[in-house]
Amino acid sequence: MIKTKKKFDIKNSMRKWCSVHGLMRIGWIVVRTIILVGCCYTILYPFLLKLIDSFKSFEDYLDPAVQYIPKYFTTSNIKAVLTQLQYKKSFPITFLYSTLIALLQVFICGLAGYGFGRYKFRGSNLIFGLVIMELLVPPQTMIIPLFLRFRFFYGGLNLIGTYWPIIILALTGLGIRNGLYIFMFRQNFRNMPKELEEAAIIDGCNPFQIFWKVMMPNAVSLMVTVFLISFAWQWTDTTYTELFQRGTDLLANMTAYVDGGEEEIMVLQYNNTAAVLCVLPVMLIYLIGQRFFIQGVERSGITG
Amino acid sequence: MAKEHSGKGRFVRKKGVSLSEKKNRMGYLFIMPVLIGLVFIFLPSLVKSFIYVFNKVSIGFGSVEMEFVGWKNIYDAFFTDTEYVVLLVSALRGMFFDSAVIILFSFFMSNVLNQEFKGRGICRVVFFLPVVLSMGIVADMENANEMFNAMNAVEESSAGGFDQLGMATMFSVANLLNFMGLPASMTQIIFAILSNMYGILNSSGVQILIFLSALQAISPSVFEAAKMEGATKWEEFWKITFPMLTPSLLVCVVYTVISTFTNPVYGVMEYIQSKGFSGGQLGYASAISWIYFLIVIVVLGVAAAIISKRVTYLD
Numbered sequence: 001m002i003k004t005k006k007k008f009d010i011k012n013s014m015r016k017w018c019s020v021h022g023l024m025r026i027g028w029i030v031v032r033t034i035i036l037v038g039c040c041y042t043i044l045y046p047f048l049l050k051l052i053d054s055f056k057s058f059e060d061y062l063d064p065a066v067q068y069i070p071k072y073f074t075t076s077n078i079k080a081v082l083t084q085l086q087y088k089k090s091f092p093i094t095f096l097y098s099t100l101i102a103l104l105q106v107f108i109c110g111l112a113g114y115g116f117g118r119y120k121f122r123g124s125n126l127i128f129g130l131v132i133m134e135l136l137v138p139p140q141t142m143i144i145p146l147f148l149r150f151r152f153f154y155g156g157l158n159l160i161g162t163y164w165p166i167i168i169l170a171l172t173g174l175g176i177r178n179g180l181y182i183f184m185f186r187q188n189f190r191n192m193p194k195e196l197e198e199a200a201i202i203d204g205c206n207p208f209q210i211f212w213k214v215m216m217p218n219a220v221s222l223m224v225t226v227f228l229i230s231f232a233w234q235w236t237d238t239t240y241t242e243l244f245q246r247g248t249d250l251l252a253n254m255t256a257y258v259d260g261g262e263e264e265i266m267v268l269q270y271n272n273t274a275a276v277l278c279v280l281p282v283m284l285i286y287l288i289g290q291r292f293f294i295q296g297v298e299r300s301g302i303t304g
Numbered sequence: 305m306a307k308e309h310s311g312k313g314r315f316v317r318k319k320g321v322s323l324s325e326k327k328n329r330m331g332y333l334f335i336m337p338v339l340i341g342l343v344f345i346f347l348p349s350l351v352k353s354f355i356y357v358f359n360k361v362s363i364g365f366g367s368v369e370m371e372f373v374g375w376k377n378i379y380d381a382f383f384t385d386t387e388y389v390v391l392l393v394s395a396l397r398g399m400f401f402d403s404a405v406i407i408l409f410s411f412f413m414s415n416v417l418n419q420e421f422k423g424r425g426i427c428r429v430v431f432f433l434p435v436v437l438s439m440g441i442v443a444d445m446e447n448a449n450e451m452f453n454a455m456n457a458v459e460e461s462s463a464g465g466f467d468q469l470g471m472a473t474m475f476s477v478a479n480l481l482n483f484m485g486l487p488a489s490m491t492q493i494i495f496a497i498l499s500n501m502y503g504i505l506n507s508s509g510v511q512i513l514i515f516l517s518a519l520q521a522i523s524p525s526v527f528e529a530a531k532m533e534g535a536t537k538w539e540e541f542w543k544i545t546f547p548m549l550t551p552s553l554l555v556c557v558v559y560t561v562i563s564t565f566t567n568p569v570y571g572v573m574e575y576i577q578s579k580g581f582s583g584g585q586l587g588y589a590s591a592i593s594w595i596y597f598l599i600v601i602v603v604l605g606v607a608a609a610i611i612s613k614r615v616t617y618l619d
Contacts, residue, residue: 029421035416043502043505044430111338118331119327131342135559136600139573141590144356144580144586145348145350145356147581148352151363168345169345171337173338173341174341207327232437236437236441255445282437283436
């Protein structure tokens with residue numbers, strides 16, 4: 001039976017494909033492929049173009065025959081931008097800082113999400129409403145008081161221009177779109193079976209042990225997802241960074257100092273190269289973690 | 305006041321606290337960091353920015369100086385400022401159009417990405433790429449490049465290349481559609497969508513993510529049962545998939561409206577920042593951002609009210 005099934009059966013496949021239903025199916029597959037390829041192309045094209053552009057030399061721009069592939073291949077632009085970005089100094093700092101912030105956000109939001117998803121205490125709905133409110137308030141409304149809060153921190157400390165403001169925001173669950181993470185974690189922990197918790201209680205776990213040893217390991221894919229998103233958003237963030245951390249050595253700050261010289265086309269190209277160099281590490285980390293990312297998406301079960 | 309209340313409760317009703325209530329109090333410990341953030345940073349900032357609306361604010365030496373001016377800031381926003389209302393109206397128009405397109409598109413794409421086909425994994429990786437990459441630095445650079453290109457386009461309109469070619473074919477497509485008898489307004493809409501495809505794809509990553517996770521959460525046995533009853537694919541979609549997705553539709557609408565509102569493309573955010581920081585008019589900047597915020601709330605309230613009437617929950 002199995003052998004005949006594997007063999008190409010023309011009668012069966014004729015019946016399968018050469019009917020109105022089959023033709024519609026083929027039509028849909030064609031349309032779907034066109035849409036998907038088109039969309040993927042639209043997403044990837046600008047990035048690939050920027051990547052290629054960063055290898056072009058000035059002569060390539062003068063040469064009308066060069067559209068995509070550079071004739072005078074050069075890495076001098078990249079080297080120049082690397083020194084202008086102070087990559088050797090700014091890359092490790094940005095990497096460590098983004099990792100720290102992302103870890104803090106995963107931990108704090110996971111904690112809060114667990115609290116909201118598993119416990120029904122007095123005022124929990126009200127507090128959760130405030131968390132959602134965090135998402136609703138446009139950053140513009142909050143930016144000025146937040147700036148002043150960190151400009152004159154308790155006791156008149158000036159925290160602007162240091163690494164502290166975003167650490168404090170991450171510690172208190174107020175970082176970039178943390179409301180969304182808390183929401184995702186809450187939804188995730190809500191769907192976990194009660195038996196897990198009961199078994200842990202019988203084994204003598206206290207609530208924090210349950211959280212740390214039972215619940216968190218079961219939410220690994222969501223944790224990786226949130227980590228990736230928050231890492232990337234922290235890495236590429238310019239709003240908070242420009243506001244609170246002017247003068248620090250973060251990559252997002254450094255892009256402002258990239259200078260392409262006199263020629264307009266080179267100014268544009270240096271900017272592009274800087275963007276590529278900033279984003280490339282994030283992209284690599286995303287590609288490494290994407291397996292977890294997509295699993296995490298599938299399991300987070302955000303159903304409103 | 306809240307502190308007093310809980311303290312009182314602890315002493316008076318110590319015997320009355322049930323075990324589950326006691327257990328549930330642990331929840332406060334879990335959300336403590338967030339609670340501290342809300343009470344000490346979020347709420348004060350929100351209240352403060354509301355107070356700034358009615359004041360003239362300036363940063364003095366070591367402190368913030370305020371001077372009460374009443375409704376002047378709000379009056380100025382609507383009747384004195386020549387730019388703000390124009391920006392606001394164009395942002396509102398763009399927002400309605402963009403959010404509608406983004407939601408429809410991400411709804412459709414999530415259904416496509418949920419089907420089984422070869423290369424689905426790669427497609428998903430590419431589609432979620434904008435979630436990671438489209439914010440911050442990249443968006444800033446793109447805006448800068450667009451400005452630069454717009455400036456240069458006037459100077460050298462004869463330059464060839466991809467964009468020129470793309471535009472030319474687009475125009476001929478629009479002509480063709482017109483010729484076929486489609487009204488001009490329709491072709492304009494199609495044209496607008498197609499020319500903004502990149503922006504739409506970039507801003508619908510999170511929405512596709514939300515819809516897709518909801519799609520995955522529907523148990524296959526529901527579809528099996530429907531098949532046994534003789535439902536067609538079309539009926540399956542409208543009777544099972546769509547109702548099951550309505551809760552996440554609500555989440556998506558909220559998220560889309562917020563993110564399109566704060567999209568730098570419309571320039572309102574930059575305008576507020578320029579007034580507040582380079583212009584030094586902190587009170588005025590607060591006023592215009594609160595007007596913006598209240599409009600978002602009203603829009604969201606209306607949208608949520610309309611949708612939540614149709615939302616179906618399983619339990």
